[in-house]
Structures are given as C-alpha cells and as structure tokens.
Amino acid sequence: DTEVTQTPKHLVMGMTNKKSLKxxxxxxxxxxxxxxxxxxxxxxxMFVYSYEKLSINESVPSxxxxxxxxxxLLNLHLHALQPEDSALYLCASSQTPGTGRNTEAFFxxxxxxxxx
Amino acid sequence: AQKVTQxxxxxxxxxxxxxxxxxxxxxxxxxxxxxxxxQPPSGELVFLIRRNSFDEQNEISGRxxxxxxxxxxxxxxxxxxSQVVDSAVYFCALSEARAGNNRKxxxxxxxxxAVNP
Numbered sequence: 001d002t003e004v005t006q007t008p009k010h011l012v013m014g015m016t017n018k019k020s021l022k023x024x025x026x027x028x029x030x031x032x033x034x035x036x037x038x039x040x041x042x043x044x045x046m047f048v049y050s051y052e053k054l055s056i057n058e059s060v061p062s063x064x065x066x067x068x069x070x071x072x073l074l075n076l077h078l079h080a081l082q083p084e085d086s087a088l089y090l091c092a093s094s095q096t097p098g099t100g101r102n103t104e105a106f107f108x109x110x111x112x113x114x115x116x
Numbered sequence: 117a118q119k120v121t122q123x124x125x126x127x128x129x130x131x132x133x134x135x136x137x138x139x140x141x142x143x144x145x146x147x148x149x150x151x152x153x154x155q156p157p158s159g160e161l162v163f164l165i166r167r168n169s170f171d172e173q174n175e176i177s178g179r180x181x182x183x184x185x186x187x188x189x190x191x192x193x194x195x196x197x198s199q200v201v202d203s204a205v206y207f208c209a210l211s212e213a214r215a216g217n218n219r220k221x222x223x224x225x226x227x228x229x230a231v232n233p
Contacts, residue, residue, distance in 0.1 A: 042207055042223035043161070056220070088159055104151060105221070107161035 003027050006091050006108035014116055015081060021111045023074040023091030030096040032074040033105060034066060037088040049074060050096050081115045088112050118143045120210050122224035129198055130232050137193045137227045139208030145169075149211045150184065150191045151221070156204040167191065198231045205229070 004025045013019050023032065031050050035043035048056035049068040063085075065077040074091055092105040119142040129135045141150065152164040165175060167184050175182045179196045195202055208224040 040226075040228075042209075042226055045220055090159075090161065092161075104163045104166045106163060107153075109158060109160040112159070 004091055004093055004106050004108035006089075006111050008111055009109065010112045010114075012114045012116060013078065013081065015083070017081075018077070018079045020078065021076040021089055021091075021113075023076075023108055024072055025091075025093040025106070026072055027093060027106065028071075028095075029093035029106075030071055031094045031105075032068060033092040033094075034064075034074070034076050035090040035092065035107075037090055037110070043090055047076075078113075081113075083115050086114045118145075118210055118212070118222045120208050120222050120224035122206075122208055122227050124227045125225070126228045126230070128230045128232065131200060132197050133231075134194060134196050135198050135229065135231075137195075137206050137208075137229065139191045139193065139224060141189050141191065141208070141210045141222075143210060143212075145212050147212075151209040151211070152182065152191075152193050153207045153209065154204045155207065155226070161207070164193075195229075198229075200231050200233055203229060203231045 004023065007022045011019060031048065033048050034046040036046055037043040045058050046060045047054060047066045052068045052071055063080050067075040067077060088110045090107050090110045092107045094105040095103045121140045123138055127135060148169045150167045154162045154164055165182055172184050172186060181194045183192045191208060205226045205228045207226045209221040211221050
C-alpha cells in the first residue's frame with residue numbers, strides 16, 4: 001500500500017466550482033509535489049514544496065493554488081477550471097537533499113478529476 | 117538538454133515470456149539519477165529502482181533486472197517470466213543531481229506492457 005494518501009479518488013466539478021485535493025504522507029519527507037497526468041502521457045510537474053515552502057511553480061495557471069499547511073499535508077485548491085484541466089492529479093513526496101543528492105519520489109494513487 | 121527516450125510505445129507478450137523495456141537517455145551532467153516507475157491501471161506510480169551515474173552495477177530484484185550502460189546511455193529493464201500482473205505502463209526517468217531544490221524528473225513517454233494469459 002502506498003504511504004502517500006490522496007483524497008478524493010474521483011472528483012467531478014463544474015467550471016464555477018471550488019474544490020480542493022488533499023495529500024498526506026507520514027514518511028517524514030520534506031519535499032512534496034503535485035503532478036498532472038493526461039491519458040497516455042507521462043506526469044507533468046506542477047509544483048514542488050521543500051520544507052513547506054514553494055520552491056518550484058512550473059508556470060501553472062492561477063486557477064490552481066497549492067498549499068502546504070505542514071510537513072505532512074499538501075493541498076491543491078481548484079477554482080474556475082476548464083474542461084481541459086480534466087486529468088489524473090498525482091501527489092508525491094521524497095526526502096529533501098541537502099547537497100543535491102536525489103532520492104526517489106513516492107506517489108499517491110491520484111485523484112481523477114473531471115471538469116464539466 | 118536532458119531527454120529520455122522509450123522507443124517502444126506498446127509491447128504485448130504471452131505470460132512467462134521474458135521482455136525487455138528499453139530506455140535511452142541524454143544528459144550533459146556527469147552526475148545524474150535514473151529511475152523506473154510502474155503505473156498499473158489503478159493510476160499509482162510505483163517506484164521500482166533508482167540508479168546513480170556512478171554505479172554501473174546491474175541489479176536484480178526477483179523477476180526484475182536492470183542493465184545500466186553509460187557507454188550507450190541506456191538503462192534497460194527486463195522482466196523474466198512475465199505475469200499478467202506485470203501489465204502496466206512503465207516509465208523511465210532522469211534527474212539532475214545539482215545542489216539546491218531542483219527536483220525535476222525528465223520522463224520518457226512510457227511503454228505500455230500487456231501480458232496476456
């Protein structure tokens with residue numbers, strides 16, 4: 001079983017709705033990520049948090065708003081999405097390197113989002 | 117520029133066959149990391165292996181084995197005696213090993229493996 005838990009598993013929302021995706025990990029990891037994955041494509045990095053601070057934003061539209069309340073939790077707030085935003089949203093976590101050593105990321109099962 | 121190429125888009129085998137998934141990478145860094153992930157239909161990306169550029173030893177884990185060859189910039193993955201449960205999309209990925217917070221993975225497009233009974 002994955003140690004990264006995402007809720008909800010499935011979400012259908014209208015273009016005027018506001019919703020949030022949640023991610024939780026208890027592995028003591030200090031880097032957390034949001035990825036977006038379209039069908040038959042590799043994941044695309046959206047955001048990276050390191051020590052609860054946003055360190056990478058891959059030019060994601062402002063209708064996606066990440067939040068890292070503490071070292072175990074990561075949220076993605078959604079507002080005014082478009083149908084093309086429908087995708088699998090994956091959360092991941094990894095140890096944070098101090099000197100560039102890279103470690104593997106562990107992924108959650110994802111939230112399948114449909115925007116109608 | 118960094119790039120990962122998985123030339124095989126789809127592979128179909130019969131159970132118990134051996135299958136090799138190819139991964140070729142490009143990077144100008146001397147220190148880098150390579151990864152393989154498995155994505156079953158459920159959606160979760162399952163970490164399989166991490167290899168750093170200084171460790172060219174091949175690795176075996178049960179029915180899985182990996183062949184890392186810097187001379188050909190390849191990091192191929194072999195499943196021996198494939199099983200239906202191996203059916204998934206397999207991604208190869210590359211990352212830099214720079215100090216700081218660069219956490220980006222460069223992903224291949226994935227190879228969809230179907231193991232038929």
